[in-house]
Amino acid sequence: MELRSFIPAYYRLAEDLKTRIESGELKPGDIIPSETQLATQYGISRMTVRNGLSLLSKAGYITSFQGKGCFVAAPQMDRMYFYFSEHTLLGENKKLESRLLTVDVLAADPKTAVKLQVPADSRIVQIRRVLSDVDGPVALDHRVLPYIKGAPLLEKEIEYAAFPELVSRHTELASARNNISVQACVLMKEEAKLLKSKVGFPALCIEQIIYSRDDRPLGWSKMICRGDRFALKAVSEPYSERL
Amino acid sequence: MELRSFIPAYYRLAEDLKTRIESGELKPGDIIPSETQLATQYGISRMTVRNGLSLLSKAGYITSFQGKGCFVAAPQMDRMYFYFSEHTLLGENKKLESRLLTVDVLAADPKTAVKLQVPADSRIVQIRRVLSDVDGPVALDHRVLPYIKGAPLLEKEIEYAAFPELVSRHTELASARNNISVQACVLMKEEAKLLKSKVGFPALCIEQIIYSRDDRPLGWSKMICRGDRFALKAVSEPYSERL
DNA sequence: GAGTGGTCTAGACCACACA
DNA sequence: GTGTGGTCTAGACCACTCC
Known part of the structure; x- marks a missing residue:
């Protein structure tokens, strides 16, 4: 003893x-x-x-x-990971403020219908926001969910919830998978205006699709991030720090 | 039995x-x-x-x-991961061809010296390549290592090795950590020429720093990827597929 | 055949949570 | 106090690798 x-x-x-x-x-x-x-x-x-x-x-x-x-074992240095949540986009300390632009229920355009795998003119909920830090706007956020009768979205949720959570709560289906695609783009006219930047300036386009367990898309989101204000950082997991 | x-x-x-x-x-x-x-x-x-x-x-x-x-447990959908290796940049199937542009030993410019945490005019090895698939150039690669006397780089390694491996073999120090930063940028004159694209077109700038166990940078690399030919894809790890 | 890790048992005592 | 997971034992047999 x-x-x-x-x-x-x-x-x-x-x-x-x-x-x-x-x-x-x-x-x-x-x-x-x-x-x-x-x-x-x-x-x-x-x-x-x-x-x-x-x-x-x-x-x-x-x-x-x-x-x-x-x-x-040799540390694996090609497997990179990062946390993707708008609350930590700029790092732990920097907080992003969210400003709601529009919330609409409308018919899905063909492109969106394909992304969400829903009929071409079915109703969808579209949420548009601007995310800013103390130095001004950083990103434009565009979220699309299938419209579900009798499933109201709370204003608080719309404005502040992380996308996977929002999707889960809205569809009442356990979401299971999150796929993200990061692409380079340049700002278009409306984007530049909302982000207080200029047309043609570089930006990151981050697309996110939330899938259910049976691989149906439950939500789609597109974020346009000012290239001069945002970088996505990933680290390898050579060894877990904690045992 | x-x-x-x-x-x-x-x-x-x-x-x-x-x-x-x-x-x-x-x-x-x-x-x-x-x-x-x-x-x-x-x-x-x-x-x-x-x-x-x-x-x-x-x-x-x-x-x-x-x-x-x-x-x-609830699946974690904000922890995203991806594999970053030039061999799998475009997916498993698509192979990237590498064409060597230059290999130089030269004095570090101030910016590079800071990245590698070496004295401002110490000697470094600089490798520049173009990566292409069957449809043409996809990315421009720029790698920098501290110059180490009596540590020759094999041509095969220079052209085909993944960066972490190259760094490990060159420094004979076990590298332990890989940090990646992804930013949006637009193509500059020389970049556009080498990538057969146009000035001002969107591109991803992927910076990579390999660290040793004691947090010293062992290598720095910068990749410029044509925005129209490349997207970085990450997935959440809700549950491991394999048990 | 000797040594390795992989599976499995039938017990034991502990720290902790909850009622 | 009862039930839970966490730690630990001293064995056992197996599949596998290498000589």
């Missing part, structure tokens, strides 16, 4: 190995001691060792091969 | 629950049967149940709380 050790044995093992990997003592490709060796070294049972190794494996530090051993 | 069941018990349990979650029978927020219940239901030991649940937890389907139970 050791009072000084609040950390579980498997966790201690994982942190030890993690440190040895991060320090460079154990390099990618190196084999790590076998489970039985680690068990005797640490004076713990093999299942506990496996628990610890499972942590490291989950976090991407090691990979194991049956019959061969457990090896230090 | 059952010959018909090649799949392990824990895996069968995990797939069962996964199916029940994906079908909507178990909704986000719902509690799943306790470990002891599952153990008796499936006629397996509790540790085996835990093994199965750990899979589901790893894949993002469930979250467990000590003393409370195990609950179906």
